Amino acid sequence: MNSLEQQLQQIKVVPVIAIEDAANAVKLAQLLIENGLPCAEITFRTKQAAQAIANMRKAYPDMLIGAGTVLNAKQVDAAVNAGADFIVSPGFNPTTVKYCQQHNIKIVPGVNNPSLVEQAMEMGLKTLKFFPAEASGGIAMLKALISVYPVKFMPTGGIAPSNVKQYLAADSVVACGGSWMVPSDLINQKRWDELAALIKEVVSIAA
Secondary structure (H helix, E strand, O other), rough: OOHHHHHHHOOOEEEEEEOOOHHHHHHHHHHHHHHOOOOEEEOOOOHHHHHHHHHHHHHHOEEHHHHHHOOOOOHHHHHHHHHEEEEEEEEOOOOHHHHHHHOOEEEEEEOOOHHHHHHHHHHOOEEEEOOOOOOHHHHHHHHHOOOOOHHHHHHOOOOOOOOOOHHHHOOOOOOOEOOOOOOOOHHOOHHHHHHHHHHHHHHHHOO
């Protein structure tokens, strides 16, 4: 099986999804897969996150599923037990990183400055989330970090159709995270055709 980094490079865009009703998870996973984006980062900003991951995993065993906005070991356990392939955190928490490493769980923690990148490298991490990307200086800041550090980045936060190609073109970017193609309101209202169109759009842009 390809490494997480290789899988992210193939997918290019990771849909960041807040699911408020886990009953919608399987249909959403189907839309993502059928429209060329077989990946989801389910954020732990909702109480339904773990169940949504479990529902997706049962329906689509081969889908790449991450758990986002993971803040502590308890959430790591909930995500992995539900079937998550990897963990994404908004910041760099050494305690959470160590816990994942001790349990052989892949984690992509958030960083947005040189000090955090160096701390992550010190712990052996090679793929990091650049977050919040646009608020932290955008592509200029990212390129500054890339020019200094031998790590890969997954920019997330403020990524949109207007700038995703610019981020993807930067050296050392494996993929971009984004929520614009999976808005919670469309999921809640089961507006599947509109979601399918947005997913197709991002796949086309990122190609």
